[in-house]
Amino acid sequence: MTKKTSSQLARLWLGLALAGTLAACSANTDEQTQSSAQVVEPLKGSSGKLAFAAQTSAKIPYDIFFINMETGKEYQLTESGLSDIAPDFAGDSSMMVFSSNRNDSYDIYKTMLPDGDGERLTTSSADETEPRLSPNGTLIAYQSEASGDYDILTMDLNGENVTRLTQEDSEETQANWSPDGSQLVFVSNRDGDFELYSMNADGSDVQQLTENEDYDAAPAWSPDGSQIAFISKRGQHFQLYLLDLASGEETALTDSGMTVHSPTWSPDGKYIAYVSDGDGSSQINAYEVDSGKSYLVTSGYSKYSGLSWVK
Template sequence: MRQTAFAVLALLLFPAVPLCAQTQITSTIDPTKAASVLRIAIPSPEMTGVTFTDVDAPLFKPLTRDISESGIFAIAPLPPNVTITPEVLQRINAQLLLKLAVKKEGEDFVLEARLSDATGAPQFGKKYRGSAAALTRIAHMVAADLVRSLNGKPGPFLSQIAFASDRDGHWEIWLMDWDGGNQRAITHHGALSILPSWSPDNERMVYTSFAGGTSEMYVISRRGGARTRISTGLALNTSATFSPVSNDIAFVGSVAGNPDIYVIKDDGSNRRRLTTASSIESTPEWSPNGRQISFTSGRSGSPQIYVMDAEGTNVRRISFDGDWNDDATWSPDGEQIAYTSRVNGRFQIRVANLITGESRILAGEGSNEQPTWSPDGKWLAFQSNRSGKWQIYRMRIDGTGIEQLTSSGENKDPDWSKKSE
C-alpha cells in the first residue's frame, strides 16, 4: 500500500516517465534495500520475426550476466509460463521487472527494454537498434543504462580491457569487452609488443614494441590502423602510461643502464626526468587527478612502491610488506593502490589504503600480477599463471567472483579503460 502510494505520487510528480526516471526508484524502493541488491525479474523476451537462437548467445546471455554481476541487481527466478502480475512479483520477492521485446527491421535488430517497479510504475525505457554484430554491444548498453538509471553511474559493462596476447605466434596488443567477449587484435607488428595503457579518453593506447629491433613506445587508436612511434632518445621506453589530465606520457627511460622515470608529451616533445637515483626505477602510474605518480624503485635493496609528486618531488615509500613489489595502480577515487606483492615466494595482488596505510592480500593460486582497476573501482583484472599458462582474470575488489577472461594462447599485461564507456 505504502509503495503504491509512493508510486502514484511519483507518477504525479513526473508525468512523462517512459525514457528517464532515474530518481524515481528511490521513491518506491526502501532506501536501506536500495543500498544492497535489488531483486529483478526478467521474463522471456517477446520476439517478432526473430528466433531465440538469433539473440540468446549474443544478447540475452551477456545482458543477464551483466545484470547479475552488477552488484546492484540480483535476478529473481520466475516460474515458467506464468503471466506476470504484481502478485507474482511479490511472491518471488522481486522489486523490479525488466521487460524485453526484440524484433527485426530489415537487417537491423530493434530491442525495447522497459524497467518498472513491482507496482508496474515505469522506471526506465529505451530502444536500441543495431546489426547482428552489434547485439552484444547492445546487451552491455542496456546493462549500463539500467545501472545508471538507479545510481547515476553506468557500471563497467561498456569498458574495454587492453592486453597482450601471443595466440597468433607473436605478442600483439589486443582488446576485449569487460566480460572477456569480443577479443580482437589491435596491432600486427609480428614482433614483441606488450604493456598497453589507455588514454584517459579511451581513444588511444600507448605500448612498448620491439618492432624496430629495440624497445620503443608507440601510440595507436583503439580502432587499430596506423601507429605513431614516440621518439624519446632513450633506451627501454617501457611501462608507458598516459596522464589523466594532460597529453603527457610517463614511462621508464634509460641512459647507460640507469632506468629512471621520465615524462614526455605524446608528440615526443618536452622530455623531463623525474627520478635521478642510481637505483633501478620502473613502472610509473599517475594518480587519477594527475598530481602524483607511483613507481617502483630498488633503492632500498629490493623493488618497492613509492609515490612522488608529478614534478618528481616529495618521494615517499608506501610498500613495506613483501620482498618484491611492483605494478602499482591507483583506484579511480585515488584512495587505494593495488599492486603485485610477493608473499612467501609467490606473487599476489595487494590492495593498500593510502589514507589508513593498511593493506590486504587478495590471495589466489599461482602467481598473480599486474592488477588494473575497472573504471567504477569495483573490479580488478590481473594476470595469473594458475592454469599453467598466463591468462587474464577478473575479480571483485574483495577477491570474490573470480572469472577467467582469456584462454587462447598466453595473455598478460591487462589495462582496463579509464572511462566506463
C-alpha cells in the first residue's frame, strides 16, 4: 500500500469517525435539554450514560447528546450551530471533552457539566480530534495532524505538557485507554495495512495486536482489560469484532448489511454499543456479550457517531 493510498484511507476513516461534517462555532452547554429522538425501552440491567454526537437532520451540524440508560431518556448537551463531535466523559460524569471546529479546524475542548461552556485546549491549525480521558482523569489522549500525518498525543487537562507518543511516518489514530490507564490501544498503518497496536502510556513498548489484509479500526478496551472490541472491513461493510488479548483470537460479533462503527463498552462489560448506518438510516444498537443478541437503543436522527458509555 502506498503512502498516498494509506493517507487517503486514513482520511476516509476519519470522515466516518467525524461523520463527515466540516464547519466552526461556539457552544452552549448551559442546559441539558431533553431531546425528541426515538428512545426504546431501557436495556435490561444497563446503567450509566451513553454519550454520542448526532446530526438531527441532514442539513444540521452535529451536536452532543446523552441517554440515561436507566430511564431511556435522552438529553442534548451542545447546540453550537456547527460540529461538536467525539465526546468522552470523566468517570463521575462531571466533565466532558470533545472535538469541535468552532475555529475552522477541529480542536479539543473541555467543559464542566451541567452548566459549563466549552474551553478550547488546542489551538493548532491542523485537525485535532478523538479526545479520550485517562481512567484517573488526569490526561487526555488525542490525535493530531500537525506533523502532516496523524499522531497520538497526550496533554494535561489544562492543555499543557503536550507529549507526542508516536513518531512514525504513518497514520496513528483512534487511541483508547486500558482500564488501568497504563496502556493505549490505537490504529496504525505503519506496516502497510491498518491494524491495531498497543503501547505504554508514555509511548514505549509498541505491540502489534492484529495482522491481516483488512482494515481494522475503532478499538475499545473492555472494562476488565481482557478484550478489545473493534471494527473491521472484511467484506462490503465494517462489522463489529472482538479480540481476546490472551489468545489473540478474533471473533465477528455482527454480520449485517449495514456499516458498523463507534463501538464502546458498557461500564459493567455486559454490552457493546455501536452505530449502524445503511440505506439512508442510522441507529445505535447494543450487543449483549453473553447472549450474542443486538438490541436497538435509539434511532430517529440523520446520523450518529462517537459513542462513549460511562457510569
